[in-house]
Amino acid sequence: MSLAAREMALNLQPVLEDGHLRLSPLRAGDFTALYAVASDPLIWEQHPNPDRYREDVFRTFFQGAMASAGAFLVSDARSHEVIGSSRYYELDESASSVAIGYTFLARRCWGGGYNRAMKTLMLDHAFARLQRVIFHVGEHNRRSRIAMERLGAVYTGKAAIAYYGEAARSNVIYAIERDAWRAATSPPA
Numbered sequence: 001m002s003l004a005a006r007e008m009a010l011n012l013q014p015v016l017e018d019g020h021l022r023l024s025p026l027r028a029g030d031f032t033a034l035y036a037v038a039s040d041p042l043i044w045e046q047h048p049n050p051d052r053y054r055e056d057v058f059r060t061f062f063q064g065a066m067a068s069a070g071a072f073l074v075s076d077a078r079s080h081e082v083i084g085s086s087r088y089y090e091l092d093e094s095a096s097s098v099a100i101g102y103t104f105l106a107r108r109c110w111g112g113g114y115n116r117a118m119k120t121l122m123l124d125h126a127f128a129r130l131q132r133v134i135f136h137v138g139e140h141n142r143r144s145r146i147a148m149e150r151l152g153a154v155y156t157g158k159a160a161i162a163y164y165g166e167a168a169r170s171n172v173i174y175a176i177e178r179d180a181w182r183a184a185t186s187p188p189a
Helices: 003-008 028-038 055-068 114-127 142-151 178-185
Strands: 021-025 071-076 082-092 097-105 132-138 154-162 168-177
Touching: 021 114, 028 055, 028 071, 028 082, 028 097, 055 071, 055 082, 055 097, 082 114, 097 114, 114 132, 114 142, 114 178, 132 142, 132 154, 142 168, 168 178
Parallel strands: 097 132
Antiparallel strands: 021 071, 071 082, 082 097, 132 168, 154 168
């Protein structure tokens, strides 16, 4: 890879922090702390794989996260408490796009701005290099679909998506373009 190409490449596992949240590269030793959050069945009730709270099923999810080389451990920046995970995947530099997903948060973090803060960190980082971010959301996951719309993501279609080690499931696809994100998040002139 040329120097210019390396300078344009997106780092899929930086440390991202805003004073409230810290996203750090997921490590193999994070399994126990992350599973302690993921073991809550209510986190997964609207997800295409509602059994992900089971340790054997979550272990497959975690293996996929490690294999992705784009997964994050999400922590409260002040208390250092693990509160969830998200990841970059399907980086396509020729199309100037990446997907963000596989996101989950502890229920105590629902509705408190945590998801938006996490996605803002990830979107800002991605849009420093790329033009488009894609999200795959379980078709019947109403909470996540609402969260996408609140971020300004636009519905673009449906597809059967095969998550790591799991059968393909019906998902809807949302996207955000860099210019739209910057316009929506820039302070008024």
